[in-house]
Amino acid sequence: MKRFLEKAVKWLLTASGFVTSAVILLIIGFLFTEGAGLFREKVIEEGYVLALNRENPVRKMDAAQIKAVFDEDITNWSELGGPDLPIETFRLEDADDYFSEEELGSQYENAGSLIASLVASRPGMVAFVPETLIPEGADLNFIEDSSISPAEVFAGSEWYPTATPAPLFGMWPLLAGTLWVSFFAILFALPFGISIAVYMAEVASERVRNFLKPVIELLNGIPSVVYGFFGLIVIVPLLQQVFGLPVGESGLAGSLVLAIMALPTIVTVAEDAMRNCPRSLREASLALGATKWQTISRVVIPSSMSGIASGVVLGIGRAVGETMAVLMVTGNAAVVPTSILEPLRTIPATIAAELGEAPAGGAHYQSLFLLGVILFFITFFINLCVEFISSRNRAKNS
Amino acid sequence: MKKRHILITVFAALCVHWTADAQRIKGSDTLLPLTQELAEEYLAEHPDEEIIVTGGGSGVGIAALPENTTDIAMASRRIKFSEKMKFAGLGLEASEVIVAYDALAVVVNPSNPVDSLTREQLEAIFRGKITNWKEVGGEDRKIVVYSRETSSGTYEFFKESVLDNKNYMSGVLSMPATGAIIQSVRQTKGAIGYIGLAYLNRFVKPLAVSYDGGAHYAYPSVETASDGSYPIVRPLYYYYDPEKEAAVSPFISYALSEKGQSSVLEQGFIPVTPPAADGEPSPEASEQGKSVDD
Numbered sequence: 112m113k114r115f116l117e118k119a120v121k122w123l124l125t126a127s128g129f130v131t132s133a134v135i136l137l138i139i140g141f142l143f144t145e146g147a148g149l150f151r152e153k154v155i156e157e158g159y160v161l162a163l164n165r166e167n168p169v170r171k172m173d174a175a176q177i178k179a180v181f182d183e184d185i186t187n188w189s190e191l192g193g194p195d196l197p198i199e200t201f202r203l204e205d206a207d208d209y210f211s212e213e214e215l216g217s218q219y220e221n222a223g224s225l226i227a228s229l230v231a232s233r234p235g236m237v238a239f240v241p242e243t244l245i246p247e248g249a250d251l252n253f254i255e256d257s258s259i260s261p262a263e264v265f266a267g268s269e270w271y272p273t274a275t276p277a278p279l280f281g282m283w284p285l286l287a288g289t290l291w292v293s294f295f296a297i298l299f300a301l302p303f304g305i306s307i308a309v310y311m312a313e314v315a316s317e318r319v320r321n322f323l324k325p326v327i328e329l330l331n332g333i334p335s336v337v338y339g340f341f342g343l344i345v346i347v348p349l350l351q352q353v354f355g356l357p358v359g360e361s362g363l364a365g366s367l368v369l370a371i372m373a374l375p376t377i378v379t380v381a382e383d384a385m386r387n388c389p390r391s392l393r394e395a396s397l398a399l400g401a402t403k404w405q406t407i408s409r410v411v412i413p414s415s416m417s418g419i420a421s422g423v424v425l426g427i428g429r430a431v432g433e434t435m436a437v438l439m440v441t442g443n444a445a446v447v448p449t450s451i452l453e454p455l456r457t458i459p460a461t462i463a464a465e466l467g468e469a470p471a472g473g474a475h476y477q478s479l480f481l482l483g484v485i486l487f488f489i490t491f492f493i494n495l496c497v498e499f500i501s502s503r504n505r506a507k508n509s
Numbered sequence: 510m511k512k513r514h515i516l517i518t519v520f521a522a523l524c525v526h527w528t529a530d531a532q533r534i535k536g537s538d539t540l541l542p543l544t545q546e547l548a549e550e551y552l553a554e555h556p557d558e559e560i561i562v563t564g565g566g567s568g569v570g571i572a573a574l575p576e577n578t579t580d581i582a583m584a585s586r587r588i589k590f591s592e593k594m595k596f597a598g599l600g601l602e603a604s605e606v607i608v609a610y611d612a613l614a615v616v617v618n619p620s621n622p623v624d625s626l627t628r629e630q631l632e633a634i635f636r637g638k639i640t641n642w643k644e645v646g647g648e649d650r651k652i653v654v655y656s657r658e659t660s661s662g663t664y665e666f667f668k669e670s671v672l673d674n675k676n677y678m679s680g681v682l683s684m685p686a687t688g689a690i691i692q693s694v695r696q697t698k699g700a701i702g703y704i705g706l707a708y709l710n711r712f713v714k715p716l717a718v719s720y721d722g723g724a725h726y727a728y729p730s731v732e733t734a735s736d737g738s739y740p741i742v743r744p745l746y747y748y749y750d751p752e753k754e755a756a757v758s759p760f761i762s763y764a765l766s767e768k769g770q771s772s773v774l775e776q777g778f779i780p781v782t783p784p785a786a787d788g789e790p791s792p793e794a795s796e797q798g799k800s801v802d803d
Contacts, residue, residue, distance in 0.1 A: 182636070182675040202674060273659045274676050284679075343689065348696045357651040357699050360682055439689060442682040443658075454682050464685055468566045468660030 146481035152474040153256045161254040162238045169193040177277040201238035239276040270445035272475045280478045284447045288455035296369035296430040304377030312385035331375040339439030342368040360442030362451045368436045373426035384418020417501035424497040434459040531559035536570020536583030543776045551763045567662045582748040585662035604751045607744045610779035612706040612734040616713040623647040625717035625726045637678030655702035656681045666743045707777020734779045
């Protein structure tokens with residue numbers, strides 16, 4: 112009976128290990144397949160075409176050019192390698208300006224042929240219309256549609272996921288914003304975190320420690336949206352006054368909030384690591400005549416380096432993945448940041464803000480999953496770094 | 510054991526009974542508080558019925574309609590062509606009814622001396638072509654543009670109505686909620702943003718807007734929005750399957766009744782039939798309703 116029980120427990124443990132790994136792999140697989148789907152999507156919105164006059168020689172436009180044309184930033188075909196003709200744009204909403212209600216018919220059944228003949232009669236016109244609306248054999252040319260290219264996505268600097276006719280998925284501003292704000296967050300949190308940890312582990316009396324530790328751990332229990340509110344109402348106006356900024360929502364506000372949020376993780380883990388430093392090492396150092404400070408800096412900190420490093424990395428992980436607080440204080444402007452005092456937009460904030468309304472399976476939805484993949488790789492890389500640091504440290508110590 | 514069995518059966522039966530009878534309403538977060546209020550009042554008069562109201566966004570509501578997970582979809586925008594195609598593909602139709610109008614107010618910091626802007630100026634500001642208040646008659650101060658997130662129906666409507674379907678500039682600050690826009694505009698001197706009329710308060714200053722190049726300006730208010738002089742007005746819709754009309758029509762007719770429309774007004778929206786008018790809502794709104802999506 113006992114042996115059977117042992118076997119059963121062993122089997123259960125193995126099974127739970129395998130099931131967990133399988134689930135994790137499935138989630139990653141799901142993330143990757145959804146994200147990769149973006150590169151199979153067409154540049155122009157699904158089900159729509161860009162129709163041109165028969166005489167217009169332009170056949171290719173990339174997403175950025177299409178956006179510029181419909182925003183009236185490009186107004187002449189010569190800028191796109193065509194003839195010297197002003198560009199006229201046509202959307203379905205403009206149909207009212209060209210045709211009367213009677214011409215269109217009660218169910219708009221004439222709309223397709225009317226639009227086709229309108230485009231055929233205007234040499235400079237480009238019409239953004241549903242594919243099904245254009246009658247068979249209409250005397251029109253169409254912009255050749257291609258798949259969204261990885262270069263446009265990873266190096267593109269414009270994030271317009273809901274623009275029509277052609278959404279733009281330039282992820283570089285979001286990636287840069289995430290790294291930028293996390294970098295500064297850790298820059299603020301690291302010195303404070305380590306010094307608090309050293310103080311609590313080595314300097315503080317038992318009573319002070321027993322008071323400080325729960326207080327710092329309390330910080331961990333505050334929901335991130337509360338940090339966000341605090342940031343928006345206190346830190347943002349404060350920064351605005353101190354630096355005389357036109358706008359207080361900035362990367363700096365985000366990194367300060369993130370630094371506060373990452374602090375408890377860094378402190379707790381680093382402090383535990385230092386307190387776990389073997390008593391024999393400490394006593395040996397003191398016995399050799401080293402002062403308390405020399406013992407801390409030469410013996411305790413080096414020997415607990417891997418614990419400190421993992422605390423720091425967990426803190427970075429929290430900063431990179433934090434959503435709600437940064438969503439509220441960074442301003443979410445999708446521009447490549449050039450200074451920390453400007454608004455920026457991070458990847459988690461983008462996913463949280465946009466996934467709710469992105470139609471499932473569409474290009475926007477897939478692009479958000481691709482952002483998830485990028486975030487996954489950042490965290491994965493950080494974890495690899497920890498592995499590397501702690502293994503090197505272990506080798507040095509042994 | 511047997512007792513528990515019976516209990517479970519009764520409970521299951523109750524669940525089935527409950528879901529079968531309840532009307533489900535899902536969709537736009539803009540319409541959510543209004544619909545909840547209407548549903549409460551309606552249920553006070555019809556205590557034996559059930560109505561479940563949930564939010565999620567206009568797109569979510571309309572997508573739930575053909576999947577039969579809602580009976581009425583609330584939408585702060587008109588049904589899209591692609592959504593209509595999906596309905597047609599399933600052999601379904603969607604009937605629409607306008608329950609109220611919503612006006613958007615363009616707001617600035619109370620210290621800003623600028624009182625009015627034309628649509629063209631607003632377009633240039635939100636597209637990043639005008640970046641300093643002195644270009645529109647204000648102080649020498651950088652304009653800080655606040656917008657809602659792309660998932661918001663308000664974002665789409667402002668883009669359609671004010672930006673003439675062009676895109677916002679990339680440097681626009683997008684805020685997750687109307688409350689955040691008010692907070693930011695309140696504490697940022699050069700700020701400009703847009704919020705629903707119902708959210709206007711003394712911490713932000715609404716601008717008079719002109720859609721005819723500066724000939725007529727109007728401040729946002731329920732009166733100007735319902736008499737048509739204030740231009741940034743959008744209709745709010747309920748969509749339903751015409752085959753289920755019998756089930757949903759009592760609630761919809763309550764919403765359109767005099768009582769229902771007075772709570773529309775209380776919630777800060779504009780009634781479909783203005784109290785002192787001839788039934789025809791604002792011109793901008795009716796134009797919106799007509800736009801040829803199909």
